[in-house]
Amino acid sequence: MTVAVVVFPGTNCEHDVVHAMRLLGAEAELVWHRDTDLSGAAGVVLPGGFAHGDYLRTGAIARFSPVMDEVARLAGEGRPVLGICNGFQILCEAGLLPGALVANRDLRFICRPIHLRVESTASVLTAAATVGDVLRIPLNSYEGNYIAPAGALVELEEADRVMLRYSDGAGVVDAAANPNGSVNNIAGIADSRGNVAGLMPHPERAVEEILGSSDGRVLLASFVASVSAVTA
Amino acid sequence: MIFRVSITRKAGLSDPEGVETHRALHDLGYEDVGEVHFGRIITLEVAGDDAAAVTAQIGEMCERLLANPVIEDFAIEVVE
Amino acid sequence: MIFRVSITRKAGLSDPEGVETHRALHDLGYEDVGEVHFGRIITLEVAGDDAAAVTAQIGEMCERLLANPVIEDFAIEVVE
Amino acid sequence: MTEPAHRRLGMTDDEYAAVIAILEREPEPAELAMYSVMWSEHCSYKSSRAWLGRFPTEAPWVVVGPGENAGVVDLGDGWLAALRIESHNHPSFVEPYQGAATGVGGILRDIFTMGARPIAVWDPIRFGPLDEARNRYLLKGVVSGIAGYGNAVGVPTLGGEIEFADCYSRNPLVNVMALGLLQRDQLVLSAASGEGNVAVLLGAATGRDGIGGASILASASFDEESGAKRPSVQIGDPFEEKKLIEACLELYERGLVVGIQDLGAAGISCATSECAANGGMGMDVDLDAVHLREHDMTPGEILMSESQERMLAIVQPEDLDEVLALAEKWEVDASAIGTVTAGPALRVFHDGARVADLPAASLSDDAPMYRRPAARPDSLDEIWAAQPRLPAHVDVGDALRGLLDDPALGDRSWIYEQYDHQLFLNTVVEPGHDGSLLRIKGTQKGLAVSTDGDGPRCALDPRRGGARIVWEAALNVAVTGARPYAVVDNLNFGNPEKPEVMWQFRETVEGMSEACEALGVPVIGGNVSFYNETDGVDIHPTPVVGMLGFCDPMPASPARLDRAEAGMGIWLLGPEDLDDFAASAYARIVLGASGGRPAAPDADAGAAVVARTIELAGWCPVLHDVGAGGVAVAVAEICIRSGVGARIDVADWRELLNESPHRVLAVLPNRGDPSDRVPVRRIGTIGGAAIDFGDHGAIPLEEAAQIWRNALPRRLG
Ligand SMILES: Nc1ncnc2c1ncn2[C@@H]1O[C@H](COP(=O)(O)OP(=O)(O)O)[C@@H](O)[C@H]1O
Numbered sequence A: 001m002t003v004a005v006v007v008f009p010g011t012n013c014e015h016d017v018v019h020a021m022r023l024l025g026a027e028a029e030l031v032w033h034r035d036t037d038l039s040g041a042a043g044v045v046l047p048g049g050f051a052h053g054d055y056l057r058t059g060a061i062a063r064f065s066p067v068m069d070e071v072a073r074l075a076g077e078g079r080p081v082l083g084i085c086n087g088f089q090i091l092c093e094a095g096l097l098p099g100a101l102v103a104n105r106d107l108r109f110i111c112r113p114i115h116l117r118v119e120s121t122a123s124v125l126t127a128a129a130t131v132g133d134v135l136r137i138p139l140n141s142y143e144g145n146y147i148a149p150a151g152a153l154v155e156l157e158e159a160d161r162v163m164l165r166y167s168d169g170a171g172v173v174d175a176a177a178n179p180n181g182s183v184n185n186i187a188g189i190a191d192s193r194g195n196v197a198g199l200m201p202h203p204e205r206a207v208e209e210i211l212g213s214s215d216g217r218v219l220l221a222s223f224v225a226s227v228s229a230v231t232a
Numbered sequence B, C: 001m002i003f004r005v006s007i008t009r010k011a012g013l014s015d016p017e018g019v020e021t022h023r024a025l026h027d028l029g030y031e032d033v034g035e036v037h038f039g040r041i042i043t044l045e046v047a048g049d050d051a052a053a054v055t056a057q058i059g060e061m062c063e064r065l066l067a068n069p070v071i072e073d074f075a076i077e078v079v080e
Numbered sequence D: 001m002t003e004p005a006h007r008r009l010g011m012t013d014d015e016y017a018a019v020i021a022i023l024e025r026e027p028e029p030a031e032l033a034m035y036s037v038m039w040s041e042h043c044s045y046k047s048s049r050a051w052l053g054r055f056p057t058e059a060p061w062v063v064v065g066p067g068e069n070a071g072v073v074d075l076g077d078g079w080l081a082a083l084r085i086e087s088h089n090h091p092s093f094v095e096p097y098q099g100a101a102t103g104v105g106g107i108l109r110d111i112f113t114m115g116a117r118p119i120a121v122w123d124p125i126r127f128g129p130l131d132e133a134r135n136r137y138l139l140k141g142v143v144s145g146i147a148g149y150g151n152a153v154g155v156p157t158l159g160g161e162i163e164f165a166d167c168y169s170r171n172p173l174v175n176v177m178a179l180g181l182l183q184r185d186q187l188v189l190s191a192a193s194g195e196g197n198v199a200v201l202l203g204a205a206t207g208r209d210g211i212g213g214a215s216i217l218a219s220a221s222f223d224e225e226s227g228a229k230r231p232s233v234q235i236g237d238p239f240e241e242k243k244l245i246e247a248c249l250e251l252y253e254r255g256l257v258v259g260i261q262d263l264g265a266a267g268i269s270c271a272t273s274e275c276a277a278n279g280g281m282g283m284d285v286d287l288d289a290v291h292l293r294e295h296d297m298t299p300g301e302i303l304m305s306e307s308q309e310r311m312l313a314i315v316q317p318e319d320l321d322e323v324l325a326l327a328e329k330w331e332v333d334a335s336a337i338g339t340v341t342a343g344p345a346l347r348v349f350h351d352g353a354r355v356a357d358l359p360a361a362s363l364s365d366d367a368p369m370y371r372r373p374a375a376r377p378d379s380l381d382e383i384w385a386a387q388p389r390l391p392a393h394v395d396v397g398d399a400l401r402g403l404l405d406d407p408a409l410g411d412r413s414w415i416y417e418q419y420d421h422q423l424f425l426n427t428v429v430e431p432g433h434d435g436s437l438l439r440i441k442g443t444q445k446g447l448a449v450s451t452d453g454d455g456p457r458c459a460l461d462p463r464r465g466g467a468r469i470v471w472e473a474a475l476n477v478a479v480t481g482a483r484p485y486a487v488v489d490n491l492n493f494g495n496p497e498k499p500e501v502m503w504q505f506r507e508t509v510e511g512m513s514e515a516c517e518a519l520g521v522p523v524i525g526g527n528v529s530f531y532n533e534t535d536g537v538d539i540h541p542t543p544v545v546g547m548l549g550f551c552d553p554m555p556a557s558p559a560r561l562d563r564a565e566a567g568m569g570i571w572l573l574g575p576e577d578l579d580d581f582a583a584s585a586y587a588r589i590v591l592g593a594s595g596g597r598p599a600a601p602d603a604d605a606g607a608a609v610v611a612r613t614i615e616l617a618g619w620c621p622v623l624h625d626v627g628a629g630g631v632a633v634a635v636a637e638i639c640i641r642s643g644v645g646a647r648i649d650v651a652d653w654r655e656l657l658n659e660s661p662h663r664v665l666a667v668l669p670n671r672g673d674p675s676d677r678v679p680v681r682r683i684g685t686i687g688g689a690a691i692d693f694g695d696h697g698a699i700p701l702e703e704a705a706q707i708w709r710n711a712l713p714r715r716l717g
């Protein structure tokens, strides 16, 4: 059972994701963005970083990388596809997830652990979690501010596709708990079938207590489980 | 020929740069400043002589790459 | 009145964003595209009726905040 | 009145005569340009070289000492660490964002030039007071430049330092330090061996960036005229650098490079001549092969260009195709621009014509060396005599209201939360404590790092001040359980042509050397930045030390500031000097007193405290060295970070605010007792909702936390 971790020029979290996947018992392999065959992969992760330097628009150039047609195909087949941070931005640019990510409200890069409230378990990323769980996971982005046209937003909310929202430690979701201005405190969303998921925070940075938190495990474990389901 | 593409955030979608700049301008005492909006300019040098045809081609580049139609509008002018 | 400030990098300074976008456009098959340069547009709504006076004031805003005079040039137009 | 060309390039008549003696003829324009930059203060260290030899540089674990792009030490089991520090002071004053960004880019190249993967950056920075808008602009620009470049290039920034003083208003200090990790067999040096080998230029296109930047910006004082001298600002491209890092690391892995050198000051001329000279060879360079950003560049401009994100790799002819293919995979431009020759000549061709032909080694080896006069300032005795006048009674609670609000003592998360400090999953102790601690995955090993400087104290006594920052840095790594292992230094000074400045410089080197000797740590690299002077005013002598600590095994749960719990005892380790208030935060910030003479460090006591602290780090939940603001501020930091108050009982208020060196606070469950070999006494107990100093006043924990958290945000918005 293999997870393909895609590397674009400028990607920098690829090794961290592989490390976390292996800790959770998954096989993970790096795939260069010019590769055009992912048929061997049961699932795909687009890791964080600055693909193509985030030039033009974050994710804008990466979405045209040769590998992205394959990613779209696997997504269409219902295989698990996860975008973390820059990977989430790329999935939005590629139209695999709705909306877009723009500059943080305070126009400052934010690197610090924040709290997330699990809002829906109908996705490959949250299946193993429980609605209401509060997770402490590092955020690390300048363009983490989620926006979406009114229509798309209503659809997301009504279809229960918002997986994670920024909250405080007690799980209260309000303006005070919103680190970057994201609409409705949205931190992570899924597509209509729940197999394509994207989030801004970095679960792979929260899988070992010695690094401050292991709350990211439940999310990545969900993903790994759904990947094994594919191959099983 | 040289073209200038102006790309701006669709009305109604949040524009943090605009909001923050508005605040900063008021802090500096420019109270008369109302709405502030941010956008990008991309200047392109394109070989060709038929301005209309090239403009159409640039429109395509915007749809595909230069702009994000979900959240942005764009306008194309010929500079020279 | 509404004004548009165009801010562009001074000639001769490198423009990595332009270079990478040029590369991307060529990858997409737009081989006729030559130099690509990036800049910002800021649209400002400013109360007042004396366009010249307001333009002068906006020039001051550019010097102080909107632009970085060390590496950027700016131009101000009245939109309406 | 046309000034001769060599003077316009900042070269003295004697230096020019030396060039003629070497060439046995007048230099060609391109040759003159090369000598002028390579013999500048920035590149040749001509005013400092004579004294830097004082630093102790030997230890069994030193693999590469000063002189190469970065120092390298052995961590055992095939692991090596590379460390280097650099200054980017003047460029950051001209354009703070790009100045700081390109500073980060440059220091990272120094690291991966050695074959190492850069794994962390630190940023010791100094500005004028934040009540001036210009200083706020500079600080914000520098911090976003470091964040913008460091985060995007994909190297975490694990800490730094910040100080404010008037002397930095027109001359901010932006130093950057980088750490790299490599396996022994990946070590590469910047030597071109093998006649017939090819020199390949990798990375960004060459443009008219910072022509003469190094020599002119960093080697001449910064005054109104320099507007004219000002080079075109260099724009950093972290994306190009990221591709360059990955491409170079893969080149090393595949064993495709014989030698490599980054392009920094003096661009191609420096890289080609150093590679050739270090290998005892020569080189033929073809400027027509260089990929240019702007056409119509003169040979001199191409040679001198300081365009960022470029490397020069020496490869064997049979490997050239593989090297070029690998560069293409990473989307890095590459061109073969030179051939290694038997030498000793460096010959440069352009349009078929020979534009330079000089002994490669002469650019570095024959550079001038000055033993500039040094003189102890006459005012010194007066200054030392003017010890701060201390009140009989002090409400330490009130004193803390002032100290915790100081932007250099308050919470610095406004800065380091703009930096990715977690990438690579190595960060065990993140910024916000004393030293930062990294693990080396797959081993028990840990690396702790701290950067420390102290302008005000060094201004009063550069020798004691220079020694004390080394001792402070040692404790900052010791509290994580790491032993001081290697040092790099960044010596930021004023105009070396002034005897007082030279005296400060020599005193500093002496003091730092004495402390390093007492600790048994080698100095493995450094950087000198002179001419930090604006309109005749010199900055404080500002040495900055970067201390690398090493532990194997790393403590299972290292001490942190936020692990104090009600009921735990608070202990103070180390000797005490109740009168050490010169340059203390209390004297400067509360009393507004600037004179006096700081206490001398005590080598034996200091070494004992460091050793004992390392042992305690294995089991103490909280260890914190006592620095600026004394015991009072150190206790407050522990309380605020742990969210619990404390009760402190001492006889004399001076015990709470003096800043005598070699002291550490240990917080531990009551059964524990840290005493052993070093003086230790219990001073209080964790608990309650206030930081309570008994007869000496108190402050509610919440109020202290508020003041501390807002110190930077309330000034920077
Ligand atoms: N310019 C900076 N950039 C990043 N981190 C910083 C900066 N200045 C201070 N810090 C961090 O804040 C914490 C406290 O800094 P400091 O008081 O200088 O430590 P110490 O007094 O123990 O040397 C450290 O973790 C340091 O790395």
Ligand SMILES: [Mg+2]
Pocket (backbone or CB within 6 Å): D433, D434, D435, D476, D624, D625, D626, D627
């Ligand atoms: Mg400390």
